[in-house]
Amino acid sequence: MSHQDLTGVALVTGGSRGIGRAIALRLAADGRAVAVGYASNGGQANEVVEEVATNGGRALAVQLDVGDAADVAAAFDRAEAEFGGLDVVVNAAGIMPLSPVAELDLEELDRIYRTNIRGTFIVSQQAARRVRAGGAIINLSSSVTRLAIPSYAAYAASKGAVEALTLILARELRGRDVTVNAIAPGPTATDLFFDGKDEETIERAAKFAPLERLGEPADIAQLAAFLAGPGHWLNGQVIHANGGAA
Numbered sequence: 001m002s003h004q005d006l007t008g009v010a011l012v013t014g015g016s017r018g019i020g021r022a023i024a025l026r027l028a029a030d031g032r033a034v035a036v037g038y039a040s041n042g043g044q045a046n047e048v049v050e051e052v053a054t055n056g057g058r059a060l061a062v063q064l065d066v067g068d069a070a071d072v073a074a075a076f077d078r079a080e081a082e083f084g085g086l087d088v089v090v091n092a093a094g095i096m097p098l099s100p101v102a103e104l105d106l107e108e109l110d111r112i113y114r115t116n117i118r119g120t121f122i123v124s125q126q127a128a129r130r131v132r133a134g135g136a137i138i139n140l141s142s143s144v145t146r147l148a149i150p151s152y153a154a155y156a157a158s159k160g161a162v163e164a165l166t167l168i169l170a171r172e173l174r175g176r177d178v179t180v181n182a183i184a185p186g187p188t189a190t191d192l193f194f195d196g197k198d199e200e201t202i203e204r205a206a207k208f209a210p211l212e213r214l215g216e217p218a219d220i221a222q223l224a225a226f227l228a229g230p231g232h233w234l235n236g237q238v239i240h241a242n243g244g245a246a
Contacts, residue, residue: 007031007032008031008032008033008085008087008088008132008135009032009033009034009035009079009080009083009084009085009086009087009088010024010027010028010032010033010034010035010086010087010088010089010090010228011034011035011037011062011075011076011079011086011088011089011090012024012027012034012035012036012037012089012090012092013037013064013066013090013091013092013093013119013123014037014038014039014091014092014093014094014140015034015035015036015037015038015045015048015090015092016036016037016038016041016042016044016045016047016048016061017041017044017190017191018092018188018190018191018192018217019092019140019185019188019190019217019220019221020037020090020092020093020140021044021048021217022216022217022218022220022221023090023092023217023220023221023224023225024036024048024052024059024090025048025051025052025221026218026221026222026224026225027088027090027221027224027225027228028052028055028057028058028059029055029057030225030228030229031057032057032087032088032228033057033058033059033082033083034052034057034058034059034060035059035060035061035062035075035078035079035082035083036048036049036059036060036061036062037062037063037064037066037075037093038061038062038063038064039063039064039065039066039093042061042063045061045063046061048061049061058083060078060079060082062075062078062079063075065119066091066093066115066118066119066120066122066123067114067115067118067119067122068122069122072122072123072126073126076126076127076130080130085130085132086127086130086131086132086135087131087132087134087135087136088131088135088136088137088138088228089123089124089126089127089131089135089136089137089138090138090139090140090224090228091119091120091123091124091137091138091139091140091162092140093115093119093120093123094115094116094119094140094158094192095111095112095115095116095192096112096155096192096195097111097112097154097155098151098152098155098196099151099154100150100151100153101153101154104153104154108154109154112154112155112158113158116155116158116159116161116162117158117161117162120139120161120162120165121165124137124139124165124169124180128169128172128173128178131178132178133176133177133178134177134178134232135177135178135179136178136179136180136181136227136228136232137169137178137179137180137181138180138181138182138183138224138227138228139162139163139165139166139180139181139182139183140162140182140183140184140185141159141160141162141163141166141182141183141184141238142155142156142159142184142185143184143185143186143240143241143242143245143246144156144159145159145160145163145184146184146240146246147186147245147246159184162182163182163184163238166180166181166182166236166238167236167238170235170236171236179227179232179234179235179236180235180236181227181234181235181236181237181238181239182237182238182239183220183223183224183227183238183239183241184238184239184240184241184242185215185219185220185241185242186208186209186215186240186241186242186243186245186246187205187206187208187209187214187215187242187245188214188215188216188217188219188220189214189215189216189217190217193205193214202214208245209242209243209244209245210243210244210245211243211244212243213243215241215242215243219241220241223239223241227239
């Protein structure tokens with residue numbers, strides 16, 4: 001795949017909803033075949049596949065637990081068997097339980113670790129072995145690593161680990177012509193963000209950035225599409241997409 005060629009094949013974890021869904025649809029609109037990874041939202045993943053097909057694209061839904069190495073390898077195998085290879089891998093699967101450090105149930109910490117850190121690592125490991133020259137690995141971090149918002153400590157710590165993985169993997173792939181970057185969204189209008197928040201909290205978050213609105217999944221998808229195609233010279237970066245919040 002050349003750097004300006006927007007064909008090819010993408011696998012997007014967490015692709016059934018939120019930012020992952022928007023990225024999957026945008027990459028498909030750019031002409032890529034897309035494997036839509038999901039953990040439990042099979043109906044929503046199939047809706048993404050149907051929308052892609054309606055618009056003349058190719059997609060399939062792939063169920064996987066990102067924390068399970070065998071599951072991830074099987075998902076990669078299926079995408080390669082169906083579409084002939086992989087050029088773009090997006091790690092969008094993630095969970096965000098919130099709690100002050102003093103009150104966090106450590107079982108919740110283990111859940112965050114399994115999905116956000118172990119899961120991103122396992123998917124990145126497979127991507128490092130399989131993504132073809134000219135391709136891209138894109139991880140999802142978060143601007144809370146800078147914003148230091150109370151109750152986000154466990155989540156922010158997991159995303160700090162994602163950023164470290166991203167920067168090191170980019171250097172380990174020297175000579176492969178595969179880029180590795182992370183996108184760190186600010187508050188974005190997804191179910192994950194809205195869950196458990198009252199209207200006052202949501203409004204305050206929307207006004208925090210100088211642009212005075214929440215991000216939209218499409219804002220992040222546009223950046224992912226750039227990194228997956230014409231932005232190939234960007235490598236080993238964490239890009240804060242947050243309207244100027246941090």
